[in-house]
Amino acid sequence: MADGVTLKPLSLKRDGDGLTIHWADGVVSHLPFRLLRKQCPCATCNEERQKPPDPFRIITDKDILAASPQPKQMIPRGHYAYQIVWNDGHDTGIYTLEYLRKLGEPA
Amino acid sequence: MESGSTANPALAGVRNIIAVASGKGGVGKSTVAANLAIALQMHGQKVGLMDADIYGPSVPMMMGVGPVDPQIANFPIEKYDLKLMSLGFLPDATKGVLLRGPMVGKWVTTFLTQINWGDLDFLVIDMPPGTGDAQLTLCQVANVTGAVIVTTPQDVSLLDAVKALNMFNQLRTPVLGVIENMSYFVGDDGKRYEIFRHGGGKRLAAEANVAFLGEVPIDPRVAECGDAGEPMIRRHTESPAAKAYLALAGAVMDAAANAKTDALPEVVL
Numbered sequence: 001m002a003d004g005v006t007l008k009p010l011s012l013k014r015d016g017d018g019l020t021i022h023w024a025d026g027v028v029s030h031l032p033f034r035l036l037r038k039q040c041p042c043a044t045c046n047e048e049r050q051k052p053p054d055p056f057r058i059i060t061d062k063d064i065l066a067a068s069p070q071p072k073q074m075i076p077r078g079h080y081a082y083q084i085v086w087n088d089g090h091d092t093g094i095y096t097l098e099y100l101r102k103l104g105e106p107a
Numbered sequence: 108m109e110s111g112s113t114a115n116p117a118l119a120g121v122r123n124i125i126a127v128a129s130g131k132g133g134v135g136k137s138t139v140a141a142n143l144a145i146a147l148q149m150h151g152q153k154v155g156l157m158d159a160d161i162y163g164p165s166v167p168m169m170m171g172v173g174p175v176d177p178q179i180a181n182f183p184i185e186k187y188d189l190k191l192m193s194l195g196f197l198p199d200a201t202k203g204v205l206l207r208g209p210m211v212g213k214w215v216t217t218f219l220t221q222i223n224w225g226d227l228d229f230l231v232i233d234m235p236p237g238t239g240d241a242q243l244t245l246c247q248v249a250n251v252t253g254a255v256i257v258t259t260p261q262d263v264s265l266l267d268a269v270k271a272l273n274m275f276n277q278l279r280t281p282v283l284g285v286i287e288n289m290s291y292f293v294g295d296d297g298k299r300y301e302i303f304r305h306g307g308g309k310r311l312a313a314e315a316n317v318a319f320l321g322e323v324p325i326d327p328r329v330a331e332c333g334d335a336g337e338p339m340i341r342r343h344t345e346s347p348a349a350k351a352y353l354a355l356a357g358a359v360m361d362a363a364a365n366a367k368t369d370a371l372p373e374v375v376l
Binding site for chain 1: 247248249250251277278279280369370371372373374375376
């Protein structure tokens with residue numbers, strides 16, 4: 001994996017239901033919005049992911065919206081990250097370049 | 108080099124943003140920031156000084172500006188041709204501020220987005236010690252040109268300076284170099300006394316592979332002038348410490364000009 005200091009995105013574009021990132025070292029990452037939303041790195045989502053699934057969960061309007069997540073805005077944060085504002089209003093995730101690159105690599 | 112983000116009009120006219128940081132408290136960040144700001148000005152630059160130390164602001168006392176009436180004052184406050192902003196200018200803040208971390212971030216964001224900094228060559232930011240809310244917010248809200256790390260020569264100070272270095276690497280903020288403060292003291296006998304040991308700053312710079320920007324000697328007049336509200340470099344221009352600051356400012360200007368600070372590309376959605 002490329003180290004954080006040399007990692008450099010050349011362009012980030014919507015491509016259908018996802019985001020395509022062209023990196024300076026020639027690598028192209030395609031990140032479905034669904035994956036980006038599911039792997040949101042904010043503290044709340046990190047905690048949610050660690051909980052066991054709740055069988056009695058009531059699905060809210062917000063959840064229905066989040067099922068087809070669309071970013072409304074993706075704001076550069078300093079030199080190291082992007083903040084994504086989602087269509088359901090969630091906006092606390094700061095995606096570092098390393099994280100975006102990692103999400104695009106095959107598991 | 109444009110470091111002010113286009114999305115943030117408050118910093119649009121600011122060409123270089125320099126964070127003066129350290130891991131450890133008490134190494135003289137505020138003193139270095141204040142004197143560096145004046146030294147940059149002596150090199151013909153237009154300079155602002157922002158106090159990001161929300162809990163313990165020092166800029167008001169060091170620059171001899173007391174609390175002002177926020178209803179009628181124009182921020183940033185101007186003194187010695189510097190543009191200044193600090194939470195210490197607000198009368199309520201002089202009694203002390205009791206805030207949780209997220210509020211620190213809010214104040215730093217306010218200073219960076221709501222204050223009309225105008226046209227500046229350098230905005231020097233006096234950071235609080237540590238690697239916390241103020242540092243993270245700064246590196247998220249502004250495109251910082253580079254950070255200078257202040258340390259004193261002994262190992263205990265270096266221990267935390269390394270953490271500050273690592274933080275800026277993680278946030279992909281260039282580190283322009285290391286400044287060693289309180290390096291030595293020259294007595295009346297002309298002898299050099301190394302009160303806090305020797306060479307720590309140089310060693311740190313070499314280990315971290317960043318530039319060593321210079322050393323500033325201990326001079327009792329530094330503290331005296333800081334308390335009196337006029338940075339030492341203005342009053343004792345010929346002192347060794349003042350000369351050290353002038354050299355330092357030159358080094359910072361060169362380093363800032365060479366820093367790679369490409370802004371991240373905008374996302375096309």
